[in-house]
Amino acid sequence: xxxxxxxxxxxxxxxxxxxxxxxxxxxxxxxxxxxxxxxxxxxxxxxxxxxxxxxxxxxxxxxxxxxxxxxxxxxxxxxxxxxxxxxxxxxxxxxxxxxxxxxxxxxxxxxxxxxxxxxxxxxxxxxxxxxxxxxxxxxxxxxxxxxxxxxxxxxxxxxxxxxxxxxxxxxxxxxxxxxxxxxxxxxxxxxxxxxxxxxxxxxxxxxxxxxxxxxxxxxxxxxxxxxxxxxxxxxxxxxxxxxxxxxxxxxxxxxxxxxxxxxxxxxxxxxxxxxxxxxxxxxxxxxxxxxxxxxxxxxxxxxxxxxxxxxxxxxxxxxxxxxxxxxxxxxxxxxxxxxxxxxxxxxxxxxxxxxxxxxxxxxxxxxxxxxxxxxxxxxxxxxxxxxxxxxxxxxxxxxxxxxxxxx
Amino acid sequence: xxxxxxxxxxxxxxxxxxxxxxxxxxxxxxxxxxxxxxxxxxxxxxxxxxxxxxxxxxxxxxxxxxxxxxxxxxxxxxxxxxxxxxxxxxxxxxxxxxxxxxxxxxxxxxxxxxxxxxxxxxxxxxxxxxxxxxxxxxxxxxxxxxxxxxxxxxxxxxxxxxxxxxxxxxxxxxxxxxxxxxxxxxxxxxxxxxxxxxxxxxxxxxxxxxxxxxxxxxxxxxxxxxxxxxxxxxxxxxxxxxxxxxxxxxxxxxxxxxxxxxxxxxxxxxxxxxxxxxxxxxxxxxxxxxxxxxxxxxxxxxxxxxxxxxxxxxxxxxxxxxxxxxxxxxxxxxxxxxxxxxxxxxxxxxxxxxxxxxxxxxxxxxxxxxxxxxxxxxxxxxxxxxxxxxxxxxxxxxxxxxxxxxx
Numbered sequence: 001x002x003x004x005x006x007x008x009x010x011x012x013x014x015x016x017x018x019x020x021x022x023x024x025x026x027x028x029x030x031x032x033x034x035x036x037x038x039x040x041x042x043x044x045x046x047x048x049x050x051x052x053x054x055x056x057x058x059x060x061x062x063x064x065x066x067x068x069x070x071x072x073x074x075x076x077x078x079x080x081x082x083x084x085x086x087x088x089x090x091x092x093x094x095x096x097x098x099x100x101x102x103x104x105x106x107x108x109x110x111x112x113x114x115x116x117x118x119x120x121x122x123x124x125x126x127x128x129x130x131x132x133x134x135x136x137x138x139x140x141x142x143x144x145x146x147x148x149x150x151x152x153x154x155x156x157x158x159x160x161x162x163x164x165x166x167x168x169x170x171x172x173x174x175x176x177x178x179x180x181x182x183x184x185x186x187x188x189x190x191x192x193x194x195x196x197x198x199x200x201x202x203x204x205x206x207x208x209x210x211x212x213x214x215x216x217x218x219x220x221x222x223x224x225x226x227x228x229x230x231x232x233x234x235x236x237x238x239x240x241x242x243x244x245x246x247x248x249x250x251x252x253x254x255x256x257x258x259x260x261x262x263x264x265x266x267x268x269x270x271x272x273x274x275x276x277x278x279x280x281x282x283x284x285x286x287x288x289x290x291x292x293x294x295x296x297x298x299x300x301x302x303x304x305x306x307x308x309x310x311x312x313x314x315x316x317x318x319x320x321x322x323x324x325x326x327x328x329x330x331x332x333x334x335x336x337x338x339x340x341x342x343x344x345x346x347x348x349x350x351x352x353x354x355x356x357x358x359x360x361x362x363x364x365x366x367x368x369x370x371x372x373x374x375x376x377x378x379x380x381x382x383x384x385x386x387x388x389x390x391x392x393x394x395x396x397x398x399x400x401x402x403x404x405x406x407x
Numbered sequence: 408x409x410x411x412x413x414x415x416x417x418x419x420x421x422x423x424x425x426x427x428x429x430x431x432x433x434x435x436x437x438x439x440x441x442x443x444x445x446x447x448x449x450x451x452x453x454x455x456x457x458x459x460x461x462x463x464x465x466x467x468x469x470x471x472x473x474x475x476x477x478x479x480x481x482x483x484x485x486x487x488x489x490x491x492x493x494x495x496x497x498x499x500x501x502x503x504x505x506x507x508x509x510x511x512x513x514x515x516x517x518x519x520x521x522x523x524x525x526x527x528x529x530x531x532x533x534x535x536x537x538x539x540x541x542x543x544x545x546x547x548x549x550x551x552x553x554x555x556x557x558x559x560x561x562x563x564x565x566x567x568x569x570x571x572x573x574x575x576x577x578x579x580x581x582x583x584x585x586x587x588x589x590x591x592x593x594x595x596x597x598x599x600x601x602x603x604x605x606x607x608x609x610x611x612x613x614x615x616x617x618x619x620x621x622x623x624x625x626x627x628x629x630x631x632x633x634x635x636x637x638x639x640x641x642x643x644x645x646x647x648x649x650x651x652x653x654x655x656x657x658x659x660x661x662x663x664x665x666x667x668x669x670x671x672x673x674x675x676x677x678x679x680x681x682x683x684x685x686x687x688x689x690x691x692x693x694x695x696x697x698x699x700x701x702x703x704x705x706x707x708x709x710x711x712x713x714x715x716x717x718x719x720x721x722x723x724x725x726x727x728x729x730x731x732x733x734x735x736x737x738x739x740x741x742x743x744x745x746x747x748x749x750x751x752x753x754x755x756x757x758x759x760x761x762x763x764x765x766x767x768x769x770x771x772x773x774x775x776x777x778x779x780x781x782x783x784x785x786x787x788x789x790x791x792x793x794x795x796x797x798x799x800x801x802x803x804x805x806x807x808x809x810x811x812x813x814x
Contacts, residue, residue: 066668075480075483079560080556080559081479081483081511081556082510082511088670089670089674093670094672095671096670097668099509101509102490103489103507117525118524118528121528148486149487151489153486153487261506262503263492263496266489267496392489
């Protein structure tokens with residue numbers, strides 16, 4: 001029953017059918033974030049409501065037609081399913097429709113594509129999207145167990161494979177095949193931490209040197225502690241409205257120009273070419289086609305760096321570097337602040353933090369701040385187009401979204 | 408932060424903005440179900456794939472643009488998140504986009520509204536929707552615990568309130584306020600079991616008398632064992648395509664004419680009028696407005712009877728009976744096979760079974776069989792319009808959908 005075709009053989013586009021071609025699908029008119037961290041004293045409800053109220057306030061409290069919630073595993077982390085309804089309720093938005101969307105670590109990006117599609121279709125005029133994950137209720141072994149549920153439970157997790165271990169296999173393969181040195185990953189980690197020092201919403205606001213990275217404890221060889229995104233709680237929210245309505249709501253909307261989503265086999269063992277992130281490549285193809293532009297046109301990127309080597313592979317899948325050569329983007333300074341294409345000015349998953357279901361929503365919120373010129377000391381040089389790449393599982397699911405400054 | 412307005416005060420429509428008015432939004436062109444039951448030897452993957460393949464085969468194996476999965480708690484039941492990707496993978500449908508939708512017991516109905524909206528909007532031409540839940544991996548106390556996650560975890564579940572206990576409070580209130588006798592619920596249960604004896608996909612295919620109902624053990628007074636839907640595994644799938652394409656795919660499509668979704672407070676304690684299912688009423692209002700018809704035009708109904716009194720309150724919210732008078736629909740024989748408006752010819756949640764995230768999809772599949780005249784010995788007298796009511800939590804979430812025979 002497994003997918004057996006090679007990437008080249010697949011002539012099947014799976015592209016969305018919206019005849020958009022460069023037009024705007026929807027707009028972001030409000031955003032809210034809370035600092036990622038261990039919020040021991042706040043429940044998942046409080047985190048979500050805080051971010052949601054911020055976003056609504058930011059948009060001038062418009063009427064909301066539906067509440068979308070992105071979250072991976074509130075059942076496992078907090079004993080709470082029916083999460084979208086809970087959040088709609090405590091935002092005083094009932095009887096508005098409420099729906100929770102899950103796609104592992106890509107939940108945020110996938111939920112955003114769903115919300116944008118719903119607005120583009122005219123089903124809803126205005127949607128509040130809240131991404132939230134509260135991980136601090138559990139002890140670390142239980143967190144590891146919950147995260148591993150994004151693998152194949154029957155053929156991977158059952159045998160003791162953790163998410164870190166599955167990624168370790170792929171990282172080893174990447175290092176061996178392309179002869180990439182540890183130091184290259186260390187440079188990425190150091191850059192992420194450096195960026196995060198300026199991000200008020202980041203979890204790890206301290207610098208890390210390559211040496212510290214190299215000497216950090218082994219988690220699942222070759223993955224070390226400082227390869228990993230931290231465990232943390234977070235919530236971010238967006239108010240998404242129709243292109244038509246956007247300028248009536250705020251002066252500076254951010255337009256969504258393209259959305260793409262794609263999958264790959266859940267297990268890396270089933271992939272023809274495990275070192276190529278087919279999900280990211282496919283989703284980007286769809287998003288750029290819809291937006292009527294290419295990666296060349298993008299000024300700033302937020303990209304899913306669950307581990308530095310995943311960030312490298314994602315950059316390669318986007319066509320930013322040849323395969324195995326993403327480290328050169330670091331060497332050249334291309335992806336640093338002020339570089340040709342700054343990546344993860346927020347600090348990325350590595351240092352901003354990775355509250356799973358919220359992460360994609362943070363990315364969109366951070367890019368929105370960049371596009372409207374309100375990113376403070378993180379601000380890039382007046383970017384016009386931004387790209388977000390949200391990845392779930394071991395890149396078994398991906399959502400790619402093209403955003404544009406509204407002027 | 409709670410919703411404090413009365414139903415009457417709320418002038419806020421939360422209606423979807425699709426200017427449809429009686430036109431078709433999308434069509435069901437294929438369906439697949441497996442018998443609900445304790446499938447000890449099959450994993451959640453196998454259940455989902457079996458139903459998915461049946462539906463694809465039924466539709467003549469069309470190209471699929473996206474996979475939607477409805478499921479409440481595979482993380483708690485099966486250690487499996489990232490479920491949509493898993494199912495897309497094992498149906499050999501990667502790199503198609505895959506998304507899981509959760510809205511407690513209403514997951515199936517809500518996912519169907521999401522899929523229909525995506526097709527109506529042109530985002531996707533053809534979607535495979537798979538509803539699945541595997542509950543038999545856990546022992547019964549753990550199942551009770553998992554189900555209780557659809558309540559408010561912090562203010563209800565934490566204090567030991569189970570889903571059954573929360574419903575018991577409401578059932579007691581309903582019985583006291585309207586002076587409804589136990590026997591009335593027994594009549595409903597007896598009818599559901601009678602209907603299920605003819606349904607090859609039903610879990611409980613045996614008759615139950617009112618006397619057996621009255622003498623069944625107390626679970627949470629006044630709820631007795633035979634009030635409860637059984638624990639079971641199940642999967643059902645639908646192929647949903649655009650109205651335009653439907654007749655090219657199959658001769659007998661079923662058209663979706665209206666979709667509605669709405670919420671209520673997650674906890675019954677916060678409701679102005681706990682005995683009125685505002686979520687169901689609101690969702691029905693939206694769906695009928697979109698479909699350009701009313702409950703009067705409906706020929707057959709599948710309705711969420713998590714407990715008989717919930718079915719009664721849903722019938723009242725739909726306007727089929729005055730408040731507290733739903734039992735009269737049973738007395739008159741209106742909702743029996745051959746009656747004015749047959750309800751739950753499948754046997755309902757009570758006897759067909761209630762594999763949580765799959766239930767709404769079963770409802771749509773069963774109604775589709777009714778509309779194309781292939782419901783076998785369950786068949787109603789050539790129904791033209793059908794209604795499904797999918798409810799989540801203690802009616803904190805509801806989806807209502809109007810289906811029509813395509814001729």
